[in-house]
Amino acid sequence: MSQTVVLGVIGSDAHVVGITILEQAFSAAGFDVVNLGVQTSQEEFAEAAKAHDASAVLVSSLYGHAEQDCQGFQGVLEDAGVDAVTYIGGNLAVGQDEFEETRRTFRELGFDRVFDSETDPEDAIAALREDLQITPTESERATISS
């Protein structure tokens, strides 16, 4: 399995600092990172993931429109024939919501893991290493609290 991860900020969101840090951290950890930058559409994610045979798609969103921007995303990936682990992270809700609620929303949208904006890149790397080497059962997955 290739160790390529596709990274980008979805929708109209232009917050670039977080993915700049993530790109650097995942590269340093040995992954091949394809950084699509900010304001990336669902289709652009799918195309890039397909083209690079990515094992993971990392979606970032900071500006509070993540939920709308991700509607139907899993379908777009499937249609493109992408078979990759999908993570989303950042500041995922407008306002001062409880994160557990937010996590549920994005799990239901099909993301394998959901990270808040306090996430240390190292935690995401550890999680991805685990997800790519062994296929964790639902119970194991739960113990990493993501």
Added chain:
Amino acid sequence: MSQTVVLGVIGSDAHVVGITILEQAFSAAGFDVVNLGVQTSQEEFAEAAKAHDASAVLVSSLYGHAEQDCQGFQGVLEDAGVDAVTYIGGNLAVGQDEFEETRRTFRELGFDRVFDSETDPEDAIAALREDLQITPTESERATISS
């Protein structure tokens, strides 16, 4: 009726700055102020009020023990034959209590008016002028919100 007011900080409380300001404000407003200072006992209040034939007794408390310190105070005043308007003001409860609750407590202890620590001395002076010149009915009194 004399215009003498007796002023002091009750109990073991040593917060003197508030009554220093009050003394000055009531004097400037034309009252004769007998300032008993800090750490004044119930008996000292009663004696002074009697001796000066005071029309008002102004009790201050900042340190959070006002409720204990004022138990039985009205009885002590009565026993000494004091017939005066009684006010209490300052920081009357330990911790972050609701003031309305505190006001009720001290009204039940027999104080005619209860002031919080945001009170401007001018408001207390206005209230006292009213209480001493006309005997307000319960409804009028309520409009001054004290």
Added chain:
Amino acid sequence: MIRDERIPSDELRRIDEEIRSNWPTGEDVDFEEAIEYHESLPDHKRFADVLESADKPLLQPRAGVPRLDDQIELLQYLHEEGKADLLPTTIDSYTRDNEYEKAQQGLDKALETGDDTLNGFPAVNHGVDGCRQLIDAVDAPIEVRHGTPDARLLAAITFAGGFQSFEGGPISYNIPYTKRHGLEETIEKWQFVDRLAGAYTERGVRINREPFGPLTGTLVPPSIAIAVMLVEGKLAATQGVRSITLGYGQVGNVVQDVAALNALKKLGNEYLPDEVVVTTVFHEWMGGFPPDEARANGVISLGGMTAAIAQPDKVITKSPQEFQGVPTKEANSAGLRTTRQVIDMAIEQKIDIDGIEEEQDLIERETRCLMDTIFEHGDGDVVQGTLKAFDSGALDVPFAPSDSAKGAVLPARDDDGRVRIFEWADLEMDEDIKEIHKARLSQRADTEGRDQSFRMVADDVDAISDGKLIGRPQSQPQGDV
């Protein structure tokens, strides 16, 4: 070829009509009638006058919600409970992308379900009437704040709607905010916005324009920010704007921040035409905040302290909930009042800190290098110069998402916490200035016993949210404390 030239009246009219047909509410704009409406506004709602005549820094928060009644309530609250002197109306992201249809859906959803999924006030959808209801209901001047690359329709509607201040500019609302728009395109579009503001100005309605100084908000070296402000100020002046507020975002080092604000004011007056009234705005820390309201209050207060010393004309406040998401109105007010308390306690004190002149001098020299290269790139034309300088990388902004900037320049803090340039890429700068930065950064590297690297930049990006100013390595000595 687009140049720094005033748009002729007929051209102004042509574009105006064109863009107003982009969305139904555009039809309601009538310039003459709008002038009358502005003339009917009381003095204390005239943004430029209130700002320019203030005798201490005025405070303004950020705030925008989708529904009109909610926005009215929010602004009234911020005015009364937060004691904001100036008010904002922050526009939602769909409007910023000119996706008025999506904004409408969001607004409709908000109206039906009460669920606010839009992150701001869709002013275009609310139209002239909606805007005026807001202006009428709130007893202070209100500015439009957004981040829109093509803000022409937004400007046409909000100016007619009674707003007298409009944030942004062709660079500052492009480079940090989008990768989809070319710089030439946004300059052209903002020339229209400025020209429209100029048309109101000519008629006695002085629309205040405020280029967005913080840019990417993240360790932007002062001279880069100031150069962008001067360019945008000049472009606006050319189109007839006469009230311009130049901005700057706190970097957190008090000496550098005060020096930068001084330099901004001085160079603003120098580079902009005499007929322009130049004011300055200081943005409290625009980078990543601590995930803790108590610590966030410390960050906000340091901004207040800096403002008390530098005395800009306006301060844009942050809320203690900045990290988490759009703040509640209570938190937003709290940020205002914390800032007010610090400023009012410190402003009457004489606080002259050593080294401010020296730092200011450095910032001015750097800014002049950048301005010179812009003029040279454009053979004297600022528009062409800006385009070419960004293109060559002679002008650049760190962490720029836009394709119009190289985004190759990288900042890092020196041992004192001042923002220096670690990776110059193609940024134009005199050699001796580069040497100064280099020396300061190598001093820091020595203190920390590590090489200068992207790791240092990344540590600095996180430092304030982690509770420090400088991103020191965890296990290393802490400098001269």
Added chain:
Amino acid sequence: MIRDERIPSDELRRIDEEIRSNWPTGEDVDFEEAIEYHESLPDHKRFADVLESADKPLLQPRAGVPRLDDQIELLQYLHEEGKADLLPTTIDSYTRDNEYEKAQQGLDKALETGDDTLNGFPAVNHGVDGCRQLIDAVDAPIEVRHGTPDARLLAAITFAGGFQSFEGGPISYNIPYTKRHGLEETIEKWQFVDRLAGAYTERGVRINREPFGPLTGTLVPPSIAIAVMLVEGKLAATQGVRSITLGYGQVGNVVQDVAALNALKKLGNEYLPDEVVVTTVFHEWMGGFPPDEARANGVISLGGMTAAIAQPDKVITKSPQEFQGVPTKEANSAGLRTTRQVIDMAIEQKIDIDGIEEEQDLIERETRCLMDTIFEHGDGDVVQGTLKAFDSGALDVPFAPSDSAKGAVLPARDDDGRVRIFEWADLEMDEDIKEIHKARLSQRADTEGRDQSFRMVADDVDAISDGKLIGRPQSQPQGDV
């Protein structure tokens, strides 16, 4: 006649036995066994060592609740969530009055009903064992903070109970805290407290002693506070104390506060014997707070900023709920974290403000005048000198409730917000210094267009809680803003 002389060992033993019979828990004190207990404590619970070896200002809140388990939980919370470096145990008011019976009733009521009517931790009633449970359970050094004129039994029990730091002193816990105790009496009683701390010190258990610097907390001129600190420091040193932390309460003018902390440190080292390790503590604003948590955070942050510049060894933090009443543990932690953020962001910055040396020089000269008059009043003996100087008014504290001080001296802020003396009464001071104060205050009076009067003092007392530093008249010009 009581003098500044070391209490002989047999006398120490006699008093010790006498006071321990004042309340049943006194019986459990065994000095030798207590030494062993202290020796068993880990390094990070040794108060003096932790404080003296710190490389940046350590933070300490105020906190005390009646029940032991609550107090443990509270301190653990402040340590973990507030990141307090040093912890307090604030004693209730009945214990301060030596009314152990009433304290017991309060404690019993708290245990039965869960209703905390005591405003602190009744350490005497909890006894040696209760204290040690607290020391054992909490992973940081803990100080006893109180306000007790006669703290002998409290000291005997808390020292044996494992506390290694003890606030207060004969002047600082008399003049601001009580009118019932004569100064001669409290000096005698504190000589015992210090002598007991000295006895532990001799055996290698260095009990840290901290005179209470803020005094009445309300516009205390720095030199008066510093003189009292020097006297109490000397008295403690005579009795064998070797770790002394001199205190100072923020007045809110940054230059004056930094100057005062510098002077405190310098004069402390000069006036106290060489064998004493002198450290300093800065108290965030001790006067009336704003009735608004957001504004209170601004006051707290200004204290943090001052601490970052002056770098005292310790900072006593306030909470945003200071105005209202005893703070919740969350608010108390918030005050700590806000302070920490400001200090950590500012401390690595070089912030040298003009005029600090000059102000420091003035403070030092004033303090020397006061110290000289004390020595003269006592023919070289500090105890007699202090008694006589307070008696004559040559030494005085503004707003002092105690009958032992005239409380006739009155402070007011100058046009820059520095605390000056408006009414000297009999305070001893060189004429040229008085002239300086006079000139500064008349400058302010001019700015405000009013005469100097008690009204000005009253306005200054309220100013910070009203959101300003200087109590300007409402309708007058606002100075040079």
